[in-house]
Amino acid sequence: MSEHHHTSWAEAARATLHCLTGCAIGEILGMVVGTAVGLHNAGTVVLSVVLAFAFGYALTMRGVLRAGVPLGRAIRIALAADTVSILVMEIVDNTVVVAVPGAMDAGLGTVLFWASLVFSLAVAFVVALPVNRWMIGRGQGHAVVHAYH
Template sequence: MLVQQSLVETTVPLVSGGWLSGIAKQIEHAFAPAREAIIPILSSPTVVGIWAVLVLVSVGVLWWDLRKNNQAIASMMRGVWSLVVLYSGPFGLLIYWYTGRTQISHDSLWRRGFRSTAHCYSGCGAGEVVGITLAQGILALGTAYVAGVTFTFAYLFGFALTVGPLMQDGVGFKEAMADALYSETPSITIMEIFAIGTDLLLASQAHMGDILFWSALAFSLSVGFVVAWPVNVALVYFGVKEGMSNPAKMGSQSTAGD
């Protein structure tokens, strides 16, 4: 009954009035079959419970590996990978395992793209969680306002994760901010369009007490990561972003120091 109610409620147009309403209706119509298939899954306490256990196990494996085998990884990237795995569970752990450990056999463009996406994802994901929780969960704002507030928080958190380390390295605020705007805006924009859009498509009428509110948020974060990865690969390839450093070199330096 609750699933059926959610399905009915989510047919409410995401934006009212004007050409935005028309676009929203077209998007809703195009994704209606997928939405109707996904919502019951994300509303299932059993499925969500299993996923929560997988996330906890994945975070535990990550922290064990960082402490046991990858102490050379910088503290910032430890935090980045912790958030990535917390958001995306086994999916995030798999990305860390094949692209972020000092034991990787060699570096590559696709690995650099994954690390760059993970760095962006950790900050933007935190901003999205804060934005959705505040705007929709606590303040119960309209959908357009929820999207606007969430975009704002995602940009703030995403830019902060780039500007902060640059300023710690001695770069001035204006220069650091200009660098963040230039290198991070395309990735953040694409990531959040799809992440926030997915969340609102699935759970725009959900409340904080509903399982769907949290499960759709988690699902939307991973969607954002997937669509942002090729964007980051392109940005690294064309030199817009440097990409995160090769972790294998950190391991080599640590071994040499020992």
């Protein structure tokens, strides 16, 4: 789509928050499970990324399927709507968590573990926000699901 329209920061923030919700569920679950079962740091990050994409796509598909869209089309819509946003968020939040000294090795009962995770997701939101605004303004990203809300 080559249509350009003005996208408000509020509209972009809503889309980014929607994406962040799915990413955060998967990211937190992956970090908790990976840490709890003693996975190597790389394994924990991979698990978190896989779950972030799964939950991100699932949340979008839930709404699209509820609108009566067939499963195959709902999958394509979710992929088009969320892939770039989730990718940006996952690169940013995992880079931040890995960069915080000791965060990946901190236990589930530590402030460092939870604070670094929350901080990483906040940074991911801030970085993904202008990306989502730019994409929505071009009829891409979360703009492809607006018709199904």
